[in-house]
Amino acid sequence: MNGPRLWAMSRKEAIQLSRDPRSLALAFLLPMALLLFFGYAITFDVKHIKMAVLDQSRTQQSRALVEAFESSGYFTVTQHISHHAESDRLLGRGKVRLVLVIPPHFSQDLAGRRPAAVQLLLDGGDANTATIAQNYAFAIATRYSTELMGAGVAPTIPVVPETRVWYNETLQSRNMVVPGLIAVIMAIIAAMLTALTIAREWERGTMEQLAATPVHRLEVVLGKLLPYVAIGFIDVALAALAGVFILGVPLRGSSVLLFGMTLMFLLGALGLGIFISAAVKTQILATQVAIIGTFLPALLLSGFMFSIANMPLVLQAITYLVPARYFITVTRGIFLKGIGIQTLWIEGLAMVLFAAVGLTLATRVFKKEIA
Amino acid sequence: MSDAVVVRGLTRTFGEFVAVDNVSFSVAPGEIFGFLGPNGAGKTTTIKMLTGLLRPTSGFASVAGFDVNTQAHELKLRIGYMSQLFSLYADLTVDENIQLFGGLYSVLGDRFKERREWVLEMAGLKQHCRTLTARLPLGFKQRLALGCAVLHQPQILFLDEPTSGVDPLARRSFWDMIHDFAASGTTVFVSTHYMEEAEYCHRLALMNRGGLIAMDRPAALRLAMNEPIWSLRTDNAPQAVGALRRAPGVIDAAMFGRAVHVTLQKDMAAEDIIRDTLATAGRTCESLKQVTASLEDVFVSLVRHGGGAVVG
Secondary structure, eight states: OOHHHHHHHHHHHHHHHHTOHHHHIIIIIHHHHHHHIIIIIOOOOOOSEEEEEEESSOSHHHHHHHHHHHHTSSEEEEEEESOHHHHHHHHHTTSOSEEEEEOTTHHHHHHTTSOOOOEEEEOTTSHHHHHHHHHHHHHHHHHHHHHHHHHSOOSSOOOOOOOOOOSSTTOOHHHHHHHHHHHHHHHHIIIIIHHHHHHHHHHHTHHHHHHTSSOOHHHHHHHHHHHHHHHHHHHHHHHHHIIIIISOOOOOSOHHHHHHHHHHHHHHHHHHHHHHHHHHOSHHHHHHHHIIIIIHHHHHSSSSSSOGGGSOHHHHHHHTTOHHHHHHHHHHIIIIIOOOHHHHHHHHHHHHHHHHHHHHHHHHTTTTTOO | OOOSEEEEEEEEEETTEEEEEEEEEEEOTTOEEEEEOOTTSSHHHHHHHHTTSSOOSEEEEEETTEETTTOHHHHHHHEEEEOSSOOSOTTSBHHHHHHHHHHHTTOOHHHHHHHHHHHHHHHTOGGGTTSBGGGSOHHHHHHHHHHHHHTTOOSEEEEESTTTTOOHHHHHHHHHHHHHHHHTTOEEEEEEOOHHHHTTSSEEEEEETTEEEEEEOHHHHHHTOOSOEEEEEESOHHHHHHHHHHSTTEEEEEEETTEEEEEEOTTOOHHHHHHHHHHHTTOOEEEEEEEOOOHHHHHHHHHHHTTOOOOO
């Protein structure tokens, strides 16, 4: 390893990067766009579900139940209807997701201490939303009945299941998405940017010229890597700042640990990207292999979008080979749980291993060409 | 002083194809050694083995006293290499390219400043040091590539068809520089398929089908040509060429400018054959004289003896 040679390689790579608008956009605009897109637009939370009410009871109690739905924040009553036929029309056209039907004898049933049934009609077209809406509605109805019983002469106190949510108290999916997204963004940067860097040298014939100089293959790999590590750090910092200050995601753990882990992840992912680039030798093929080989697994098999525990066993086994899986555990752990190295050391170790493998592969692939 | 390049039985195969076949030669320090041959003759493969870019299948080669197989790194510190394709970074400026090579060859500090000045001066790029290399005319690019290849003052300079695509004037000035390097003690190893360039070399190796078919000074090669060559002028050159090619004792006939060059077998009554053939064909003979062989004639003749060129 020789300082001036490593520095010359890095400097050259950084200058080339700074003159390539496509790479710059990929490095800085894409991560920010993804962050805001996932942070704002794609939310797995269900709020302000539009609902209609068919109140056949028209009593103080029935109005109180409707009020309970509205004040929860999860539902917005947009229509009051008077016929069953209308509910079909509203649900069918997607005007509302849910219709609450309160039967005429609702108050009498309550007064007579009989089970007072209300009917919920749900649009199952979006199964996810429907399930969530159903659960919310169930919770609201349960609370409503306990309040009623508390006010009246209650012979028995009904058991109310109390749930407490840890780490993401408000169960905001944004809090899960942003730290995970940081890992996905790193995977994209690593794969897409480095995929081009060596393939480009092959295509332009500059690799041969490099190979004829005394530069070592490790100097080529590390020299090329350093500017991308810098970009990776800038991206993590920007994403963390945007996450905390714009999207309101808590950062409870150590930011030093976050950057340390990021470095490990980047070395592995970048090394892998360089390996792909060096192995296939054309920019187009390298980009495609990088997308299929690293970006898609990072998105789909890392636990970012789909819970690993719910995957078939074969896929679960494969996720152990996806570096982003470990990094997502790390980012979520540091952001949401504030846990430190004493808990995250296994993931850290896994990523050190990936870094070693990535760099070794990247260096090895030059063996035939650069002595 | 020991030889700059020593090659013994060097061979490289790609599967079944023998690209370089049992080649042996040596190059003295300060010599301009030319590698001449058609495309596919094995020139580039040989140069790649000598610069440590490609491993020989068998045989031995040493450059600047270092074995290409085991001491490639030491070797690369002492050579300069300019490849066939222009291969500097087009998206770097002239200065940034020079700085890159300065770093790669550890030419640093005051020595770098001095060498940078020298390269800019030599390449005539003083006013353009902040220009993107992509925007330079080809002739300047070539000289910049040469400058980067000699920035670290290598003992041996390898040039693989350095002037392809460059206009004759730029090529001439390029060769002036090569002669300057040689005069200052640098060994220059250059491959080409331009005959007039071959004339500039101190010594030439002719390569065809992976093997060396001749090696000598250009003048000696011309003298060694066995078959006599006659030059003639006629009223209808294309027709004369056709007729002469079918005549007995004629090896080849070809247009050479406005004249026709005829290569005949040794010890033939050349003048009689040519005059008879032209008369039979109804062509007049305006002039006829024997000429000394050009390098091209020598080359074509040698390649023909060697079984023809590999085209491709």
